[in-house]
Amino acid sequence: MHLAYPAVLAALLFCVGLYGVLARRNVILVLMSVELMLNAVNLNLVAFDVWLRDALHAGQALTLFVIAIAAAEIGIGLAIVLLVYRNRGSSDIDRLRDLRESEGPQGGSGGGSSDEASVTPATDNGPGPGPDPAGRQHA
């Protein structure tokens, strides 16, 4: 098999995942996109391992490790998302503004710990201005 097939598929999957990470507003959708990126990397590693006939099977070993890392990260990630949801009532990235640099002198919440009364999910159609406050940067 021509090596370009798995390599190109992996590259395209990675970029699809990258789009998802940057464009999606709901955090869980962002997590799904990260999973796509990691799968793309795994496909690369397996393809290269088979091509190189690596005696140590470094590619396959790292693939298994990446799968384990991804599972661990999803576990922690979802726990964090649930925590944010419980504290805030929404899992919408654009609405996480309390920590931004450009707050006024009193800051967003001054470290207060009162939970919001409402726990309805976010359905506002706010235009989501400017740079993504999660501050995600990429190479």
Add this chain to the structure above:
Amino acid sequence: MNLAAGHPGFLSPTGVEIVFVLVGLATLGAALVTVTTKRLVHAALWLVAALGGVAVEYLLLTAEFIAWVQVLIYVGSVVVLLLFGLMLTKAPIVPPITRDDPSYAEVRAQATADADSGNRWIALAVALAAAATLVTVVVDAFRSTWIDLDESVAGSAKVTGVALFRHWVLPFEALSVLLLAALVGAIVLSKRRKGGER
């Protein structure tokens, strides 16, 4: 010719390539739908399709053990966790009303409203630029390189197991700490907090 599934000589080389490309297209399509659909639960389900497609690709590359691990862990638990997460954060889901219902348009709009952020056009530009770069680099590098799939299965359970435990013990053991830390961290973050905690 041995027709047993999993035998490396099962499909002719051209056959393997054709199947690989077809499954690859399906995987890519499913991934695209995952990142663009406005309906959150559908995104999770298309993700299952994408991950399953990748598992089939692993099988075609004769990495059998990894294919099954992929199915077990990714499709089996990661997606289930994501669905749990969607449900527990009360992700907006279109309720079962028909199109005839007068409020259908409004309900659907409300349920699909916040899937995408405002800067998705920038994201698209970035992703397209990255895709162009990576595909060019990769195609240029592997213009005339072929994988030889005729030899022994590269990723059977035995081969992978031997490789892991002969050569990769240290990261394997370190991962056990990682998994335990993930477990403990996830539990402690999800527990209801005790009284008096700040």
Add this chain to the structure above:
Amino acid sequence: MTPPALAALASEGRQTLTSDQSLVQSVDWAALAPPAVAAVVALAVLVLDLFLEDRHKRLLGWVSAGGLAVAGLAIIPLVGENRTTFCLTEGSRACSYVADPFTLAIQLLVLGGAFVTALLSLTAVEEERLPAGEFWFLLLSSAAGAALLPASRDLATLVVALEVASLPAFALVGLRRGQRLSSEAALKFFLSSVTATAVMLLGVSFVYAATGSMHLDAVAEGLPAADSRLGTLAATGVALTLVGFAFKTAAAPFHFWVPETYVGAPLPVAAYLSVIGKAAGFSGLILVTVRAFPSYAGTWGPALAVLAALTMSVGNLAALRQRADRAHSAVRLLAWSSVAQAGYLLVPIASAAYADDPGRAVGATVAYALMYAVVNLGAFGVAAVVGRGVRSNRITDYRGLVDAHPFAALALGFFLLCLAGLPPGIIGLFAKVTVFDAAVDAGLGWLAVVMAVNVVIALVYYLKWTAILFRTGAGAGEGERVPGEPLMAGAGAPGGAGPVPVRFTVPLTVTVALTGVLALAVSGAPQLILRFADTTLF
């Protein structure tokens, strides 16, 4: 062509086993002790937590601190010998775990820093009612991962160690479960970190394709000998691999997560991230640049130089813009200051690209990092003390600290001067000079100039904070508050309600005293740290 050559090598490796060859890798437990002890103590603490009642949970903290001290002491027998373990049983016999001087220096930094963090956390865990067993377990496992990282000599172990060091930190940041700030900080930290890991792994896969191996030495040999058609692929892989480590070191433009995460996290966790998180980042960066990619020095050298310049400038300029009366401004200022310090840490790594002996050139980073670790942890220690008295922890709350508690004021003043690089913070000055020398020796004159300018800019905010500490006799009429004026505008505001209440606890006293004494000792005998800049670390 590479694959047949590699296939030949591979078939060479498939030798028949003789009686003196073992099937599995040998383990040298003494060499492995520092990270292994930390991991074992982590498990012990988690189990112990099951059997302790709430009022005895304090014991867990002391056990953890003790365990980290033992792990740190385990480094001593390894000094001077280059012990290796987990070596391949066939083929190139490359080893995955090597305890050379670089490893031991960074392990000392990590385990010592984690020990000080543990002391710092003893009070916070109790007062904020953080879940004790889990907190100590997560801290110890993160420290174990960070101690494993400098010893890794193959990309798989390196990636896994980086994850083991980071993942518990995500949970630690979010551990104040009732607070919105804390959970948001954890989320942002987590998302950006995971994306950076994915990008880095893509780079690793490309490097693997180009060289056929993951062990750093084999990669170093394989990259220049790679097939010419794989050149661009290899270069892309090199660039992408650096992204993940640059993110952990909080190099610009990957620094956005820092201030928000530090403010949202419990203060000892912020201190931990600022020191050990950075240590993990830059030691990984050193390993991949100097050990694995020396042949691409022409690529990553200038890139890292630009990153270093950008990082220190961004950090210092943002620190200047901090308002003194904003909530948590003390922590925010320390966060931006740590971003700037990361810039200084990157300078010798960039210089290593141009040096004849890169293993020596990066010694300046190790020396600077040791100084920075001691001093930064001390500063966070005093911030923790003040934070106990005044929840908002603004810089204005430090006004007149010298009246309330001269020990704290003097300590913080000394730490700030060390960070700034002014006498009497002599060790800060010497460390900066060492870094400066590295840049000049490498011919990076422009970087040296940028660094000098940045040091001067940084003096402004360090000195202003120090001045605030010693401003006695606060009262009305000292100055009008001008809203919108940058830096310390609110510092002269009337209405400060007398000296800030400062209440030390035993562990906090010990922390500040320990770091203060260490900083003083190292100032008196700078060679203790600076000799790392002179020896060959690899």
